């Protein structure tokens with residue numbers, strides 16, 4: 001293993017120990033607070049704990065799922081009222097009230113996320129503002145349920161017949177917070193967490209590794225509103241009184257501030273944010289009206305001076321500890337062959353023709369980008385698609401891989417009609433691709449980017465994730481070892497822990513290729529894989545492509561490096577103005593006058609053999 005990795009691994013271990021000490025110290029301090037704090041401060045810290053649960057909920061939505069919602073005060077309020085009414089009016093046990101409150105908030109969350117999964121981001125924000133306004137009205141006007149503007153008194157907090165005092169309530173809430181922090185951590189450090197980060201980073205690339213991001217958004221928002229409802233339920237019983245004014249837009253500003261200030265998309269951000277934002281009003285006891293002005297001002301200033309929030313900024317300096325725990329461990333370095341890693345399970349067709357397209361057409365408004373294109377790709381070959389700029393090559397690949405829907409025509413893959421199927425469907429059937437403009441997940445490390453390709457082969461469940469079962473840890477370890485093998489293949493093993501943005505343009509292209517390969521495709525679709533590669537990297541790429549072909553993977557490729565195309569292709573199709581103008585083996589295409597004319601004008605050669 002290169003020295004860099006060893007150094008990174010030892011740093012990871014060192015930082016990890018520091019962070020474990022820090023977490024244990026925080027827990028001990030939290031346990032000891034009641035010994036020194038009076039009842040006022042005990043209540044204040046309990047409130048901070050409740051807000052930490054709420055902020056974790058909002059962080060899963062805004063930080064990890066990329067959903068900016070202004071409705072969290074409403075989810076918190078729904079959880080609070082439903083739980084309070086269940087306990088007070090229906091005499092249900094405290095735990096039942098808590099669960100009902102959380103579920104009610106999550107169901108309201110579905111009302112926001114279901115339409116939002118179909119519309120663009122800013123519409124979701126609008127929908128959430130509408131919901132907040134509605135909820136506020138309901139809390140105020142639905143008097144028989146909420147007590148209206150008079151508020152609602154909540155019965156004393158009892159568990160199994162025992163009425164809890166302030167101290168017992170404190171420890172109960174602390175226990176809930178610890179559970180929420182551990183669950184958040186376990187989810188984020190798993191395939192689910194990486195999926196959420198990936199889809200927030202780049203939706204098309206996320207779909208390209210098989211993530212159904214609409215579904216994920218709905219599930220992510222469901223969980224976050226569930227946590228907000230849980231926090232609301234605890235708040236109701238803790239405070240003993242609910243007023244509709246608590247769940248206003250101002251409270252939403254407070255929730256936003258907690259997460260933005262702490263650092264959205266980080267694990268400790270909600271904790272830091274909840275502590276600071278709850279303590280701010282303590283500074284303004286003499287002039288409470290100033291509190292809202294300070295919150296607003298902080299929301300304006302923080303994104304500009306500290307865009308990653310406090311935890312995000314600290315995290316940048318300790319990046320090594322944050323991920324890739326499995327590559328810290330010693331790996332058995334064995335010879336790695338793409339061949340052994342090709343997925344033949346999905347191969348249910350004996351046909352030599354892996355992909356057939358018939359009369360494929362794509363119109364953008366009045367412009368026909370591809371017209372009546374038919375071609376056949378033979379299994380196990382490298383098939384290149386060439387043509388001048390704007391000829392319709394990328395559009396063709398987009399239709400084949402489910403990024404664009406064809407206006408007419410058929411796409412048959414392994415004897416099955418896949419016309420118009422989504423990219424997520426095709427990935428599962430054995431098609432993977434790279435993009436003309438590289439699409440990486442910049443908030444994941446280099447090795448995690450490759451591991452994203454292997455996500456198709458995970459089988460551990462959400463329950464495995466929450467409890468970090470042996471099954472989960474084994475699958476994660478296997479996946480990261482394999483991702484490292486792919487990185488070694490493209491000579492980027494020593495960069496495993498780095499951010500993709502720190503790589504050169506050529507290395508980023510290779511990384512995207514490694515990710516596509518780790519999906520073990522039967523058909524690998526490459527859009528200008530050598531754009532940005534140096535001459536040496538292009539030569540390495542050509543060797544790699546030969547290994548891919550030897551492994552039995554079929555390659556469909558757009559490429560402008562004609563020497564590479566002529567050297568490596570088994571077959572070439574040439575497009576011009578959206579139509580096929582020639583096809584054949586490299587020699588016949590190279591000598592075809594129509595092709596030469598299309599490329600460089602009458603009499604020119606597109607490739608001169610040396």
Ligand SMILES: Nc1ncnc2c1ncn2[C@@H]1O[C@H](COP(=O)(O)OP(=O)(O)OP(=O)(O)O)[C@@H](O)[C@H]1O
Nearest residue numbers: 364367369387388389390391392393394395396436
């Ligand atoms: N989403 C779109 N909306 C409108 N027109 C589009 C769209 N995508 C592509 N086109 C047009 O379709 C034509 C074919 O574009 P395409 O990107 O497929 O060409 P290409 O052969 O891949 O070109 P290049 O080699 O420059 O990438 C171009 O005229 C382009 O402007």
